[in-house]
Amino acid sequence: GERVEKVVVTVPVSFTAAQRQALCEAHRLAGLQVQQILNASTATALAYSAEKQDSATVLLIDLGGGSCSVALFDVGGGVCEARVSIGDPSLGGDRFDTCLAEYVAAQFQPDQQRHIWDDHQALQRLYEAVERAKCELSSITHTRLYLPHLVRTAAGSSHLDIALTRTQFETLTAP
DSSP states (O other): OOOOOOEEEEETTTTOOHHHHHHHHHHHHOOOEEEEEHHHHHHHHHHHHHHHOSEEEEEEEOOOSEEEEEEEEETTTTTTEEEEEEETTSSHHHHHHHHHHHHHHHHOOOHHHHHHHHHHHHHHHHHHHHHHHHEEETTTEEEEEEEEEEEEEETEEEEEEEEEEEHHHHHHHHO
């Protein structure tokens, strides 16, 4: 019920100076004054260290949808000091989805693969299915992807029906 005027904003460690500046400008246009921009990993370490009196070295790994960041902090006694923080904007959950989508699409005949990559609706359905499968494989050892009428050609419809195991997922995404 109170008016907010000043904010502290968290961003992925991979954000560039230009992205951070654009974020500040967007907040200014919304009537907010950005007091500080923190890397998300720094904010997490601050929250963790706020109640921790013992000294410790903390390693934070943030594997998000589009990026991965790693940070090392010394915490304790109300102090949080970052040793290093680095991110890779090309490694994240989206990359795992792409890896799975490429594998699943390869199970189709070559001419049907082309239809998947050219058909936005088929591609969307495929990505939604592999994202669900990825999430399911974090808690179970196997899942099934079933997408009826995924590829439609003059010759008819082709259905996707493929089993996927956690071991396959780990092998495919190991690189």
